[in-house]
Amino acid sequence: MTTFIEGNVLSHEPETRRVVVMFTTSVAFDNASTSTLTEMDFAGCDLSLLCSGRAPLLADHRKDIGSILGVVETAWIDEGQAFALVRFASTPFASEAWSLVRDGILTCASMGFNYKEEAITVRHTDTHSIQTIGVWRPFEVTLCAVPANWGARIFADAPVSVVDDVRRTAAEQRRDQIRLTWKTHLDQEILKKATTLAPHLAAALGTDPARTAEAIREAVEAGG
Structure with missing residues (x-):
């Protein structure tokens, strides 16, 4: 409507x-x-x-x-x-x-x-x-x-700072959105790496695959 x-x-x-x-x-x-x-x-x-x-x-x-x-x-x-x-x-x-x-x-x-x-x-x-x-x-x-x-x-009349404040807020929102998009992309890449490497590494080390995948994710995050 x-x-x-x-x-x-x-x-x-x-x-x-x-x-x-x-x-x-x-x-x-x-x-x-x-x-x-x-x-x-x-x-x-x-x-x-x-x-x-x-x-x-x-x-x-x-x-x-x-x-x-x-x-x-x-x-x-x-x-x-x-x-x-x-x-x-x-x-x-x-x-x-x-x-x-x-x-x-x-x-x-x-x-x-x-x-x-x-x-x-x-x-x-x-x-x-x-x-x-x-x-x-x-x-x-x-x-x-x-x-x-x-x-x-x-x-x-609105104060002169209104437009500057609005533009600054919009820029901050765009920056935050870019950061969120990048973090989401990075998290997805981390998950792919952990999923691919974990079974092979777990077999070689004799460890639990799920715990191994989690350890890989933490290691990649710390390195990034």
Whole structure:
């Protein structure tokens, strides 16, 4: 399933046409003026598309090429709020929107996301039903004139360190992933060596093959 949700724009980095957008929170919201509220479970959020460098910044959720305002460079979650760093294109349409953002006129944002219906749970209070979306993946960030929730908070300029912090975190995550991938590869090579050598060495030494394989693995690990 696909749906949309409101958020906020945080002006930032005018010289590079970048903006920090708070595109959703964990607080329950009413997206259709009904007695049913919706809340997002951040534990089930998949930000892979927004962090891929390919997700678009759109105008009013329109999916045609002419409605592209820019690109989402990365996204992250912090204390019950989801943020994205977006960069505006240099087209006339995007430049016009950028001017509205820079001047503090356009301050409302939204997102489009897919979710799994089977991962939705519902609980009831005296006044509302609250549905929690447990598994969801945002695929675009949108700037819009009229948000679904007028009570959404409008933020001041983000600190200059925000982008540097995000980039540093992304670099650390990439480094950790490379290390994990290499360690996994190394562990697999160790296991192959131990499996191949252990029976022959155990036969020559008269030792237990399983204990011999474990000793080989430890020796290779210590040497690596």
